[in-house]
Amino acid sequence: MKRAGATFAAAVGIFLVVLFGMKGYAVAGHPFVTEDPETQGKGNVEAEFSFEYQRADDGTKTSSLGNAFALGIAPKLDLSIGYGYDFVEAPDGAKDRGMGDVEAQLKTYFTDHQGWTPSVGLKGGVSLPVEEGGQAAVLVTVPVEWEFEPFEIYASVGTDIGTRLAGNDERTDLVRASVAGAWEVRERLYLVSELLWEKQTSPSADSVLEGMIGAQWEITEAMMLDAGIRVGLTEDSPDYTLLVGFTMYFTGDKPPGAPDGGVPPRSAK
Secondary structure, three states: OHHHHHHHHHHHHHHHHHHHOOOOOOOOOOOOOOOOOOOOOOOOEEEEEEEEEEEOOOOOEEEEEEEEEEEEEEOOEEEEEEEEEEEEEOOOOOEEEEEOOEEEEEEEEEEOOEOOEOEEEEEEEEEEOOOOOOOOEEEEEEEEEEEEOOEEEEEEEEEEEEOOOOOOOOOOOEEEEEEEEEEEEEOOEEEEEEEEEEEEOOOOOOOEEEEEEEEEEEEEOOEEEEEEEEEEOOOOOOOEEEEEEEEEEEOOOOOOOOOOOOOOOHHHO
């Protein structure tokens, strides 16, 4: 039942993206996990606030409050900081809560999309544990973007390389890949979908495959609401994750090629 419902949801999302495409310019923000190669532009800031509720395969329930901030420190260079706070309820009723890992990363891009040539970027940094026994990791992601009027497609591949810098006895490496897209069903309202896969590099580890469908609504050029549901497509994936987010943009210097007002809205691209 779980697999059938999840497959149907993911198929609907992918069908919408592939069949209809999207108008304007899409930003791969929340509820996406997929990165986009675009940067904010010097002096511009993006602040993202999110809430996620996940039911794991074993019945564990996790509620997460997340915050992510991206600052344009150069025309083609962003500094991003992300962290969250988790509330966990185990199947036996035991409860726990605590702050998640803190991530600090830099992102840049090298090419602009043109025809079959995609935009290509690079994002990398570190993940630092707050709780004792956590793992410090090196993060590397390569995001790409294609534009075929009226289509926009995003994809990213990356890895989390575990270390023992935090004093943990074991280290875990992770590889991940995802693809995403969106469709503007009406002005400033976008349907979005995504497929994401990740796996620990240990041969005995199971891979996780999830599909997401959702929506993004640009209230103004400076504010966006989003919501979605991510469902597991394999037995070892989480049953489902509910996603809600709010993003704000603060304008500093005008990015190259952007209209007056700083951060370019989707319609400006």
